[in-house]
Amino acid sequence: xxxxxxxxxxxxxxxxxxxxxxxxxxxxxxxxxxxxxxxxxxxxxxxxxxxxxxxxxxxxxxxxxxxxxxxxxxxxxxxxxxxxxxxxxxxxxxxxxxxxxxxxxxxxxxxxxxxxxxxxxxxxxxxxxxxxxxxxxxxxxxxxxxxxxxxxxxxxxxxxxxxxxxxxxxxxxxxxxxxxxxxxxxxxxxxxxxxxxxxxxxxxxxxxxxxxxxxxxxxxxxxxxxxxxxxxxxxxxxxxxxxxxxxxxxxxxxxxxxxxxxxxxxxxxxxxxxxxxxxxxxxxxxxxxxxxxxxxxxxxxxxxxxxxxxxxxxx
Numbered sequence: 001x002x003x004x005x006x007x008x009x010x011x012x013x014x015x016x017x018x019x020x021x022x023x024x025x026x027x028x029x030x031x032x033x034x035x036x037x038x039x040x041x042x043x044x045x046x047x048x049x050x051x052x053x054x055x056x057x058x059x060x061x062x063x064x065x066x067x068x069x070x071x072x073x074x075x076x077x078x079x080x081x082x083x084x085x086x087x088x089x090x091x092x093x094x095x096x097x098x099x100x101x102x103x104x105x106x107x108x109x110x111x112x113x114x115x116x117x118x119x120x121x122x123x124x125x126x127x128x129x130x131x132x133x134x135x136x137x138x139x140x141x142x143x144x145x146x147x148x149x150x151x152x153x154x155x156x157x158x159x160x161x162x163x164x165x166x167x168x169x170x171x172x173x174x175x176x177x178x179x180x181x182x183x184x185x186x187x188x189x190x191x192x193x194x195x196x197x198x199x200x201x202x203x204x205x206x207x208x209x210x211x212x213x214x215x216x217x218x219x220x221x222x223x224x225x226x227x228x229x230x231x232x233x234x235x236x237x238x239x240x241x242x243x244x245x246x247x248x249x250x251x252x253x254x255x256x257x258x259x260x261x262x263x264x265x266x267x268x269x270x271x272x273x274x275x276x277x278x279x280x281x282x283x284x285x286x287x288x289x290x291x292x293x294x295x296x297x298x299x300x301x302x303x304x305x306x307x308x309x310x311x312x313x314x315x
Contacts, residue, residue: 078315093109
């Protein structure tokens with residue numbers, strides 16, 4: 001037991017060191033990335049918990065945060081999410097996952113739309129015309145259980161964006177791993193205490209019109225803990241992530257989830273380091289092989305708020 005505690009402390013130390021190194025970088029890379037929609041979350045459960053999700057290993061939509069996470073998939077699962085963003089921006093996400101022994105495979109499609117963008121060539125009372133912006137991400141994920149209650153995964157994705165008549169496309173990659181120092185049961189097949197780290201949106205520059213832009217690479221590291229009480233038929237999950245975008249300062253994500261009677265889930269999240277958002281709320285209902293989740297993320301300005309609705313099904 002003592003050795004396990006030492007290993008857990010050492011892992012947490014490495015995570016903090018990794019994030020601190022990234023945060024102390026003196027290079028100003030603001031404005032060098034495009035395709036910012038790749039940073040937006042894809043499901044209601046994670047949004048309700050402040051997107052502190054890199055160390056989770058359950059749920060069909062979790063590869064967005066860490067490709068190693070589908071290692072916890074049981075059987076075959078599918079998930080559908082609708083997101084209503086500010087200014088009538090919408091996003092749809094479909095994901096599926098299947099596990100075969102120590103291997104797990106995932107396939108997902110994300111579609112986004114920004115409608116009615118005004119075209120102007122100078123200061124005018126009325127716009128010359130209206131046009132839309134569309135984006136799509138097609139992803140394939142693979143994860144495998146390794147020795148010592150750990151898992152590793154990779155995601156390969158094709159990225160496409162179109163604004164009016166101009167478009168750009170390219171390939172991106174995500175890499176991630178999850179490790180648990182203790183055996184356990186419940187939400188994670190790896191263990192109730194889990195550490196995770198991932199790098200998202202690696203890849204070559206994508207050329208849009210005449211200029212090439214880097215993908216919005218993000219570094220994530222975090223820890224989560226799950227506790228279950230059979231006597232009360234309740235459970236509690238707590239999580240913490242540190243996120244370092246390549247073109248911005250480090251962010252801290254905190255999340256919590258309380259389950260009651262193995263059916264009702266209440267969630268709360270808090271994000272530190274963002275100008276427009278901080279707190280988030282969510283809830284979910286689980287019944288047999290179905291789960292319906294909702295999340296509400298208020299924004300500080302007058303732009304509006306964000307709503308997520310998800311449906312997950314396990315076969």
